Amino acid sequence: MKLFQSLRYLMLAVAAVLFVASCNNDDSPAPVVTVTGVNPTSGPVGSDITIAGTEFGSDTTGVKVTFTGGARAKLKSVAPTAIVATVPSGAKDGPITVQIGTKAAVTSAASFTLGNKSVVEVAGDITANTTWEASKVYLIKGFVYVKDGVTLTIQPGTIIKGATKDQDPAKTDKGGTLIVQPGGKLMAEGTASQPIVFTSSKPAGSRNYGDWGGVVLIGKAPTNRPGATNFEGGITGTTGTYNVPTDNSGSLKYVRIEFGGIALSNTANSEINGLTLYGVGSGTTLDHIQVSYSGDDSYEWFGGTVNAKYLVAYRGWDDDWDTDWGFSGKVQFAVSLRDPEVADQSTSNGFESDNFDPGTPATDANNGLPLTGAVFANVSNFVFSTAPSTANTPKGSGAYGRGMHLRRNTSISIFNSLLVGYPEGLRLDGTTTLANATANNMQLRGIVVANTLTPLAIAGGVTQEQVTTFFSTAAFMNSIVTLADLGTLKLNAKNFDLTAPAFTIGTDSPLLKGAVWTDKGADSFFTKVDYRGAFNATENWVSGWTNFDPQNTNYDK
Structure with missing residues (x-):
C-alpha cells in the first residue's frame, strides 16, 4: 500500500512538472530559412x-x-x-x-x-589606365572614381551594370556610380551597331528607376560657384577654381545609360542624374547618347562649356534638360519622350534652367558669373498626346509642369524647338530672367508650344503682358498650337508610342520650314537646318543604336 501511494505521488509530481513546462512553452516556431x-x-x-x-x-x-x-x-x-x-x-x-x-x-x-560573359566586379578607385572589354560584363559597386591623370577606355559593345545600394562594399548605401574626377578621362566610344550600355544589375522584367547611380563627369571648365561648393549626391570633393574652357574629360559616343539617377536620401540635392556634368569642357565629346528611366533628371549640366549632339531622354522621372551654375555649351538635335503616368514631386519639366539658387547674391565670390547661357537648337519634347493633366501622376510622385521653366537669372537660348503636351508651355520666372530676355541675351526663336493648358505662364514678378510681348514678337517666329490643331503639325503616327516610337514627321508638315537662326547660332557647331524640332521627314537619327524596351532586354548573352 505504501509503495502504491509513493508511486502515485511520484506520478503526480511528474505530471505537475510536465504541466508547468507546457504552460511555459510560448509555442514560438523555430526560425525558418x-x-x-x-x-x-x-x-x-x-x-x-x-x-x-x-x-x-x-x-x-x-x-x-x-x-x-x-x-x-x-x-x-x-x-x-x-x-x-x-x-x-x-x-x-x-x-x-x-x-x-x-x-x-x-x-x-x-x-x-x-551567361556566356564573365562578370568583373569593380569597386573603389581606378588609379591606372584601364580598358574594359566587350567580352566581359562589368559590375560597378558603390562609387567608383576614375582618378586624375587616368583614362578608362571602354570597348564598343561593352555592358556595364550598376549595382544597387545594398551591394555597396563600403556599406554606405550608395548605388553603383562611375565618377570621372578632374583630370581623368572616360573614353566610351561605341558604334551604331555596337553601342556601349550602362544599365541596371537587375534581371529583365524587374528593373526600375534609380536602380543604380549613373555616370558623372567632373572637369576643369568654369562654373559660377565658389571653389568649395559640394557636389550633389554625396560625391567626394568640391568644386575647384578651374578656368579651362577647352578641358577634355573624354568622349561618349553611341552610349546608353539606363535605370540610373538615384536618390541617395530624402534631403534636397542628394540625387545623382542619369548623366551628370560638372564643369565639363568643350574638349569633351558627347554624341549619340540615350538616357532612359532616370530616377532624377536625365541630363544635368552644372556649368562647363561642353557641346553635345543627338541626345535622347526617354521616360525620365524629373527634368529632361537641366542647366545650372553657368553652363554655356551648345546642344543640337535632342528628343525627349515621357511617360504621362510618371513625374516627380518637384514637378517634371522639359527645360529647367537656373543660374543657381537663390539667384545672384552680391556677396558671391563670382558675382553669379558666368551666367547660364547655353544654346539649344532642334529639340523635341513629348508628354501628353491628349489634354495635359495637372494632377499627380499615378505611377510617379508628382505632376508635370512646364516645357520650359526659365528662372533664377538664367540667360539660356533655345532655337527651333517643339514642346508638346505640358500643362504650361513657357514659364518666365523672375525679373532678372526677364531682363536677360528683353536685353536680347536670352533668345527664344522658332519655338512651337503645342497642346498646353497655359501656353505662357509667369512667376517671380513677371507680368502676363511682359511674357506675351516677349514670346509673341513677330520676328521671333514663335507659335502656339492648340490640342484641337495638333494634327496640323503632321507628327508621326507613332510619335507617342512608349515602346516603339517613331519621330520623323510628315513630308507636308509645317515644321519642315520656319527655322530661325541668329548670331547665337552662328557657331560652326550648329547644322543650320530649315526645320523645327529634332527631326525632319527622312533622317531618323535614333535608328539602330537606341533601345526603347530596355526593361525586357537580356544583357547577359
Missing part, C-alpha cells in the same frame, strides 16, 4: 554569386546550393544572411535551391540565367 535574392542574376560557369536570405548559419557543413539541372555549387563562404557560391558546370537557367542541414529546402523566387 529564407532566400530573398540572388546577385548577379546571371553569369558564366566559374563566376561567383551571392545568395541573400536568413538563417543560413555560419558553417559550410550541411549547406547545399543546387542549381536548376541538379548541379551542386561549390561554396566560398556562408554567413547568416549571405552565401557566396560558384556557378557549377551543368547549371541551367532557372531558380536556385538552398538547403541548410535538415531544414526544409528553399527555392529562390528569381531565376538565374547562365
Whole structure:
C-alpha cells in the first residue's frame, strides 16, 4: 500500500512538472530559412554569386546550393544572411535551391540565367589606365572614381551594370556610380551597331528607376560657384577654381545609360542624374547618347562649356534638360519622350534652367558669373498626346509642369524647338530672367508650344503682358498650337508610342520650314537646318543604336 501511494505521488509530481513546462512553452516556431535574392542574376560557369536570405548559419557543413539541372555549387563562404557560391558546370537557367542541414529546402523566387560573359566586379578607385572589354560584363559597386591623370577606355559593345545600394562594399548605401574626377578621362566610344550600355544589375522584367547611380563627369571648365561648393549626391570633393574652357574629360559616343539617377536620401540635392556634368569642357565629346528611366533628371549640366549632339531622354522621372551654375555649351538635335503616368514631386519639366539658387547674391565670390547661357537648337519634347493633366501622376510622385521653366537669372537660348503636351508651355520666372530676355541675351526663336493648358505662364514678378510681348514678337517666329490643331503639325503616327516610337514627321508638315537662326547660332557647331524640332521627314537619327524596351532586354548573352 505504501509503495502504491509513493508511486502515485511520484506520478503526480511528474505530471505537475510536465504541466508547468507546457504552460511555459510560448509555442514560438523555430526560425525558418529564407532566400530573398540572388546577385548577379546571371553569369558564366566559374563566376561567383551571392545568395541573400536568413538563417543560413555560419558553417559550410550541411549547406547545399543546387542549381536548376541538379548541379551542386561549390561554396566560398556562408554567413547568416549571405552565401557566396560558384556557378557549377551543368547549371541551367532557372531558380536556385538552398538547403541548410535538415531544414526544409528553399527555392529562390528569381531565376538565374547562365551567361556566356564573365562578370568583373569593380569597386573603389581606378588609379591606372584601364580598358574594359566587350567580352566581359562589368559590375560597378558603390562609387567608383576614375582618378586624375587616368583614362578608362571602354570597348564598343561593352555592358556595364550598376549595382544597387545594398551591394555597396563600403556599406554606405550608395548605388553603383562611375565618377570621372578632374583630370581623368572616360573614353566610351561605341558604334551604331555596337553601342556601349550602362544599365541596371537587375534581371529583365524587374528593373526600375534609380536602380543604380549613373555616370558623372567632373572637369576643369568654369562654373559660377565658389571653389568649395559640394557636389550633389554625396560625391567626394568640391568644386575647384578651374578656368579651362577647352578641358577634355573624354568622349561618349553611341552610349546608353539606363535605370540610373538615384536618390541617395530624402534631403534636397542628394540625387545623382542619369548623366551628370560638372564643369565639363568643350574638349569633351558627347554624341549619340540615350538616357532612359532616370530616377532624377536625365541630363544635368552644372556649368562647363561642353557641346553635345543627338541626345535622347526617354521616360525620365524629373527634368529632361537641366542647366545650372553657368553652363554655356551648345546642344543640337535632342528628343525627349515621357511617360504621362510618371513625374516627380518637384514637378517634371522639359527645360529647367537656373543660374543657381537663390539667384545672384552680391556677396558671391563670382558675382553669379558666368551666367547660364547655353544654346539649344532642334529639340523635341513629348508628354501628353491628349489634354495635359495637372494632377499627380499615378505611377510617379508628382505632376508635370512646364516645357520650359526659365528662372533664377538664367540667360539660356533655345532655337527651333517643339514642346508638346505640358500643362504650361513657357514659364518666365523672375525679373532678372526677364531682363536677360528683353536685353536680347536670352533668345527664344522658332519655338512651337503645342497642346498646353497655359501656353505662357509667369512667376517671380513677371507680368502676363511682359511674357506675351516677349514670346509673341513677330520676328521671333514663335507659335502656339492648340490640342484641337495638333494634327496640323503632321507628327508621326507613332510619335507617342512608349515602346516603339517613331519621330520623323510628315513630308507636308509645317515644321519642315520656319527655322530661325541668329548670331547665337552662328557657331560652326550648329547644322543650320530649315526645320523645327529634332527631326525632319527622312533622317531618323535614333535608328539602330537606341533601345526603347530596355526593361525586357537580356544583357547577359
